[in-house]
Amino acid sequence: MKLYTNPASRGQIVSWYLHELGVQAEEVILDFKAGEHKAPGYTDKFPFGLVPSIEDGDLRLFESGAILLYLAERFPEASGVxxxxxxxxxxxxxxxxxxxxxxxxxxxxxxxxxxxxxxxxxxxxxxxxxxxxxxxxxxxxxxxxxxxxxxxxxxxxxxxxxxxxxxxxxxxxxxxxxxxxTSGSPEVTNMAKEMAEKRAAAAAAKE
CATH class of the missing domain: 1.20.1050.10 (Glutathione S-transferase Yfyf (Class Pi); Chain A, domain 2)
Structure with missing residues (x-):
């Protein structure tokens, strides 16, 4: 299984669930600034360029909610579903x-x-x-x-x-x-803090 993700995406949630299930997946970190999620190599597989997405055998799936539900059914003993x-x-x-x-x-x-x-x-x-x-x-x-x-x-x-x-x-x-x-790692929490500070500064500038 391969997970395409980025720390700024909801791919962290998929990583979290894979960790909960005890499932190993290859993680491919896409560089948003470089536009890797919009490059032909990616959009040939996932036309909307959305992240996260997964490949599992012949299945290609995007939207984090759909991926979570798929994983729950794919691994029923671990998920309890x-x-x-x-x-x-x-x-x-x-x-x-x-x-x-x-x-x-x-x-x-x-x-x-x-x-x-x-x-x-x-x-x-x-x-x-x-x-x-x-x-x-x-x-x-x-x-x-x-x-x-x-x-x-x-x-x-x-x-x-x-x-x-x-x-x-x-x-x-x-x-x-x-x-x-995963979602609560220092990398993600620090990024969230920076984003919150930028959002607050932008809001203050509008006042």
Whole structure:
């Protein structure tokens, strides 16, 4: 299996899940500044030039959510996703992460009004459980947790105190060795800090 990624992409999430599953994959780091993701050698395989992507035998797959779901089914013993119900619940949370959670976090113009509408019910969901489904860490937690763990890195100015269960969940996820080795590595966290500082400086310049 081959993973095409870049530290500034959601490829870190795929790396994290591969680490959780105990699956070895060849990582190809694409240089965004050099435009390697737009070069013919890459777009011949992945026409949209999107990163991350994977090759597994004859399969070529892009979009991080699709890759996570594929890996969960590809390695059922490690993922615990073995039934139709489990596959549906995994898809539910992966789609929630990408379609519902991400926009309320990163669309600044509506964040103040929309964040509570998502974080408040999520806080209730997490009130009586450590993980989202099945009593143990799963692809659902990786998809949702990947965005939530961005909060301290990219959005340190957002007050999460109204949602203590979400905060506890973020802390719990962040302590996983696989997270620390990938999405929570010093390389990624330092890059996130730099991006947050640049974003704050740009916002201040507009005022």
């Amino acid at each position: 073995t039934t139709t119900e489990q596959r549906a619940l995994a898809a539910q949370w992966v789609l929630f992460a990408n379609a519902t959670l991400a926009p309320v976090m990163f669309i600044e113009s509506v964040r103040d009004t929309t964040l509570p509408k998502v974080f408040s019910p999520l806080d209730k969901v997490l009130a009586d459980r450590e993980y989202l489904e099945g009593g143990k860490f799963s692809v659902a937690d990786l998809a949702v947790g990947a965005y939530l763990t961005y909060m301290p890195m990219f959005l340190p100015q957002v007050d999460l105190s109204p949602w203590p269960n979400v905060v506890a969940y973020i802390n719990r996820i962040s302590e996983r060795p696989s997270f620390k080795a």
